Amino acid sequence: xxxxxxxxxxxxxxxxxxxxxxxxxxxxxxxxxxxxxxxxxxxxxxxxxxxxxxxxxxxxxxxxxxxxxxxxxxxxxxxxxx
Numbered sequence: 001x002x003x004x005x006x007x008x009x010x011x012x013x014x015x016x017x018x019x020x021x022x023x024x025x026x027x028x029x030x031x032x033x034x035x036x037x038x039x040x041x042x043x044x045x046x047x048x049x050x051x052x053x054x055x056x057x058x059x060x061x062x063x064x065x066x067x068x069x070x071x072x073x074x075x076x077x078x079x080x081x082x
Contacts (some may be wrong), residue, residue: 001077003027006043006054008034012054017070026079028055 003021005028007014021028033040033052040050047054047066055067057078067074076082 001060002029002058004029004031004058005058006031006047006056007052008032010034011052013070015054017053017075018025018072018077022074024081026075042070044078 057065
């Protein structure tokens with residue numbers, strides 16, 4: 001499984017999400033949309049909005065799930081942390 005986290009440096013929920021992933025030993029790809037306009041455009045194309053954090057979880061079978069915000073329940077379910 002792979003998770004890409006679209007985030008900004010000033011977003012407290014982005015920091016909470018990344019801390020939560022690290023605490024649960026989940027490797028993630030950080031996509032700093034405040035530093036890279038192409039990443040920002042990619043996030044808007046995928047999510048249809050501009051809020052962060054926005055994460056894209058790709059399963060081992062290439063299914064993709066979008067998670068808006070620090071949604072602990074969705075992350076727990078996708079990564080079987082329950």
